[in-house]
Amino acid sequence: MSETHVERRARLMGPNVPTFYRSPVHLVRGEGVWLWDAAGKRYLDCYNNVPHVGHCHPKVVEAIAKQAATLNTHTRYLHDMVLDYLERLLGTFKNGIGQGILTCTGSEANDIALRMAQAATGKTGIIVTDDTYHGNTTAVSQLSARRPQIGERWPNVRLVPAPNSLLRPDPDGTIFAGHVKAAMAELAAAGFGTSALLICPMFANEGLPSLAPGWLAPTEAALRAEGALIIADEVQPGFGRSGSHFWGHERLGFKADIVTMGKPMGNGHPVAAVVTTPEIMASFRNVFSYFNTFGGNPVSAAAAMAVLQVIEEEGLQERAAKSSAYVKDRLEALNHPLIADVRANGLFFAVELRDGDKGATAFSVQLVENMVARGFLMNVIGADRNVLKIRPPMAFDIEHADLLIDALAAALAETKVPA
Structure with missing residues (x-):
């Protein structure tokens, strides 16, 4: 049988x-x-x-096939495609974001983002919501409350209640800011300090609450006062999905210090990225030795470039x-x-x-x-x-x-x- x-x-x-x-x-x-x-x-x-x-978009398929038939290597050699793509991608950002690293998955991008925040601030504490998901590496899996942990959760991680516009109204974001302030105080008392808050600007996995532009302002002010950063996980909101803005953090109206992206970037081809300011990138590069064999290969960059072109050409x-x-x-x-x-x-x-x-x-x-x-x-x-x-x-x-x-x-x- x-x-x-x-x-x-x-x-x-x-x-x-x-x-x-x-x-x-x-x-x-x-x-x-x-x-x-x-x-x-x-x-x-x-x-x-x-x-x-769209599935199997012919322009993306053509870009992948053409580049695969020409060259595929990694970023320890010089090639134009990865630079051409990064230049176009970075042109969609504001607030000083001007450098990036290409990876294969959003999990990798978020893992790097955590290290960037630690390098830039000298602190190790991280704050996320209590109903989130940011990937599968050992580090970012510590941020998810949906899967059981082996042993205790890392002591430098704090989970705060996710916004819920229906059950827990918080129209001006002050309640959420209060939770973040309390988490920062705990991390400071424990000797970790706060490196960053990591959120999806749509809070998509948390249920897509209705949040007005500027809702995160009280939280942002509290983080800035402590020298902490904001990491925007744009895997779901990014690349124009919000309609009104190209990036979800722009729609919610806050300044992201580090932005990560993944799944939609190559239309199914495994490519992702983390982008940030030159200052934060320098901090990361001076502290950590990082290299990704497949991140930034010409075929992935060609797929991602084609996605940007289709978004623009097809409106x-x-x-x-x-x-x-x-x-x-x-x-x-x-x-x-x-x-x-x-x-x-x-x-x-x-x-x-x-x-x-x-x-x-x-x-x-x-x-x-x-x-x-x-x-x-x-x-x-x-x-x-x-x-x-x-x-x-x-x-x-x-x-x-x-x-x-x-x-x-x-x-x-x-x-x-x-x-």
Whole structure:
């Protein structure tokens, strides 16, 4: 008897390797916002930000193939492509950010960012929220509260309550700032001091709370007073996803000292980066010896350059702003007793489902399964896993939005509320 795909996967990859959905989707092809499984079923991708400009975008594919056929090496040799890309990338930033390091993953970028903050400040304490995710290295895994730690959490790490605009209103950010101040005081008393606050400017994994521009100002002031830095993890908000701004920290209205990015940067090609000011970079380079064999290779840089070109040529940031307003209006028009809130930040949407004072976790999970069965990929986020996470590729337009919302309305009506 032949083994199933799932059985083969477990035999070759080991136990507990994560997959989405109760019946994992076996994908074989993608194009734009569409995906097809091994049985030929088509899915509208409303979840994956990795193919930022659309699955298998021909200009990105062409750039990868052309460079791969010419040269691929690393940054201990001189080549123009990595410099050309960095120059264009850095041109999208303000506030003195002017140098960068290319890596392979966002985890690596965040790991470097932590060391940059330590080198620049001479302190080792780090503050993050209590429902965050910033990667898989030994260092950044210490920042996640979602996975068990082996032994105690590192003593130089402090977790503060994540903002939640529905359950814990904090319209001017003073409550969050109070938590950060308390964490800084603890780190100072313990002898670590605070090197940086690391956040996603959308607080995407925390549930995408609605935060007004300037919301982080009290926190920023408190950090500056102690000489601490702010690291913006732009893996999810960056590259125009917010519609109104190219970077999420610009939309929220704070100055980022260090910015990291990853998944969407190469449209699926493994490339990521950390960028900062020349002063902070010099501190890092003078303290740490760092080299990444594959980070900054010409093929990765070519893929990333093509992504920037497509965003500009196809007006994807502007299209995101237009589609965002339309999707939010349609989501707000949905009528269901468990819908407690609808939130949007460019092409990133959250629908929070609650049953009284409890998150409607079981209903939310079943609703996602029903949407997948209908051919629409999405997922859940938030501490209670009761917030629908809708985060499509940037090629997602109004015609796709109508397909999504019509299907969601039908699935909401048919999904049973667990007893």
